[in-house]
Amino acid sequence: MPHVVILGGGTAGTMVANTLARRVARRRGTWRITVVDQDDRHLYQPGLLFLPFGAGGEQDLVRSRRRLLRPGVDLVVAGVEAIEPAASRVRLDDGRVLGYDQLVVATGTAPRPEQTPGLQEGGRRGTVHGFYTLEDALALREALASWAGGRMVVHVAEMPVKCPVAPLELTFLADAFLADRGLRARTELTYITPLEGAFTRPVAAAHLGSMLAARGIDVVPDFVVDRVDPDAGLLVSMDEREVPFDLLVTVPVNMGSDAVARSGLGDELQHVPVDPGTLQHAEHENLFAIGDAAAIPASKAGSAAHFQAEVLVPHLLDQAAGRPLTHLYDGHASCFVESGHGRGLLIDFGYDVEPLPGRYPVPGLGPLGLLAETRANHWGKLAFRSVYWNLLLPGRRLPVPTRVTTAGRRAPAAGTPTTTHAAA
Numbered sequence: 001m002p003h004v005v006i007l008g009g010g011t012a013g014t015m016v017a018n019t020l021a022r023r024v025a026r027r028r029g030t031w032r033i034t035v036v037d038q039d040d041r042h043l044y045q046p047g048l049l050f051l052p053f054g055a056g057g058e059q060d061l062v063r064s065r066r067r068l069l070r071p072g073v074d075l076v077v078a079g080v081e082a083i084e085p086a087a088s089r090v091r092l093d094d095g096r097v098l099g100y101d102q103l104v105v106a107t108g109t110a111p112r113p114e115q116t117p118g119l120q121e122g123g124r125r126g127t128v129h130g131f132y133t134l135e136d137a138l139a140l141r142e143a144l145a146s147w148a149g150g151r152m153v154v155h156v157a158e159m160p161v162k163c164p165v166a167p168l169e170l171t172f173l174a175d176a177f178l179a180d181r182g183l184r185a186r187t188e189l190t191y192i193t194p195l196e197g198a199f200t201r202p203v204a205a206a207h208l209g210s211m212l213a214a215r216g217i218d219v220v221p222d223f224v225v226d227r228v229d230p231d232a233g234l235l236v237s238m239d240e241r242e243v244p245f246d247l248l249v250t251v252p253v254n255m256g257s258d259a260v261a262r263s264g265l266g267d268e269l270q271h272v273p274v275d276p277g278t279l280q281h282a283e284h285e286n287l288f289a290i291g292d293a294a295a296i297p298a299s300k301a302g303s304a305a306h307f308q309a310e311v312l313v314p315h316l317l318d319q320a321a322g323r324p325l326t327h328l329y330d331g332h333a334s335c336f337v338e339s340g341h342g343r344g345l346l347i348d349f350g351y352d353v354e355p356l357p358g359r360y361p362v363p364g365l366g367p368l369g370l371l372a373e374t375r376a377n378h379w380g381k382l383a384f385r386s387v388y389w390n391l392l393l394p395g396r397r398l399p400v401p402t403r404v405t406t407a408g409r410r411a412p413a414a415g416t417p418t419t420t421h422a423a424a
């Protein structure tokens with residue numbers, strides 16, 4: 001009986017486990033599926049974006065991992081100590097050893113503030129905040145509740161980070177939040193990024209950049225952070241540029257699990273290099289990585305993990321049956337970008353397809369607008385939570401194509417203003 005061990009019971013691990021369990025449900029007792037996670041608290045991370053602005057309660061964001069897994073999937077609550085791929089086994093931090101036939105590494109990526117000198121000290125003083133963990137998002141909520149104006153800086157330390165649009169969304173929401181409270185005129189809002197522009201791809205970067213400019217938000221590009229000076233309230237780059245702040249909201253360096261590094265399977269950020277199409281490890285053919293844990297040139301997003309799971313599950317079945325792996329992941333990701341005051345954008349892209357204007361999921365029809373601010377996109381973003389708990393995690397099929405398409409999409413003509421407001 002094939003034993004599939006999935007390390008990490010977050011978005012990707014849960015989807016793979018449940019989708020596989022569905023696919024083999026009729027062959028009861030022929031597959032063994034084990035998920036390992038260090039705790040039994042599954043956090044809906046996209047909800048962290050709204051918490052600092054007082055929207056939504058934290059109780060809506062956390063559920064038991066065990067209850068999210070289908071019958072027939074075992075959950076082992078323990079930390080992964082190390083993977084021993086040559087022996088096809090995993091050592092856990094409680095001393096247990098798990099053998100496997102196929103291994104899926106889905107241990108994600110997490111903020112590592114200790115990688116930037118001065119960041120944690122600034123956090124202790126209450127001038128540096130984040131929103132990538134529940135604790136950080138709640139602490140930022142406190143800070144914003146007593147904000148009276150000054151220099152607010154939103155900052156991304158290094159790419160890749162999970163949900164690369166989340167810091168932009170936080171900036172747009174901060175702009176709207178401050179405007180609603182009569183504090184915007186008293187707040188200098190700055191967005192600092194290591195990228196050349198607001199996003200990785202040119203058309204979306206120009207579009208999002210023009211949205212920041214229209215809101216009077218300064219953008220400081222190409223900023224590779226060296227340190228934070230918490231005494232002076234300064235963010236300092238490698239080339240000694242200084243940006244002063246009264247409140248810094250940072251997305252620290254994101255790194256994969258230490259267990260990946262201990263296993264000798266990681267790159268410099270502890271993500272696992274795998275084939276971008278098959279998600280298979282080059283040396284260990286029964287080892288796959290998915291979601292944020294994978295070092296592939298795709299966006300680190302729940303939507304990307306979903307499209308990856310649709311490829312990876314057939315791989316597990318094919319490999320166990322001795323068939324070749326024929327499904328390829330094309331880098332597909334779809335991300336809602338909340339832009340404040342009940343509007344949002346949607347971007348949809350892949351390795352070779354950049355985010356362009358159009359309609360989604362049905363080309364030419366929608367109902368959602370791509371790279372355009374609409375109310376429908378905002379409602380789509382809010383509805384995503386229910387989709388996540390009730391469709392995505394249980395491994396049900398979504399009415400969206402697995403592969404990214406260019407059908408009905410158009411690149412704006414050179415010189416065309418990129419800020420569009422499509423009808424909802």
Ligand SMILES: Cc1cc2nc3c(=O)[nH]c(=O)nc-3n(C[C@H](O)[C@H](O)[C@H](O)COP(=O)(O)OP(=O)(O)OC[C@H]3O[C@@H](n4cnc5c(N)ncnc54)[C@H](O)[C@@H]3O)c2cc1C
Nearest residue numbers: 008010011012038045046080107108163291292301302303
């Ligand atoms: C603020 C914010 C907003 C976001 N918004 C969106 C959005 O709108 N749309 C979108 O698509 N995505 C969004 N994302 C990104 C999305 O949440 C992640 O890309 C997604 O959760 C990745 O899934 P994953 O399974 O790879 O990692 P995770 O869901 O993070 O799961 C990793 C799991 O591995 C476990 N683990 C790690 N190390 C070990 C170990 N050593 N032993 C045992 N267990 C371990 C962890 O406990 C965790 O449960 C957002 C993220 C953030 C932070």
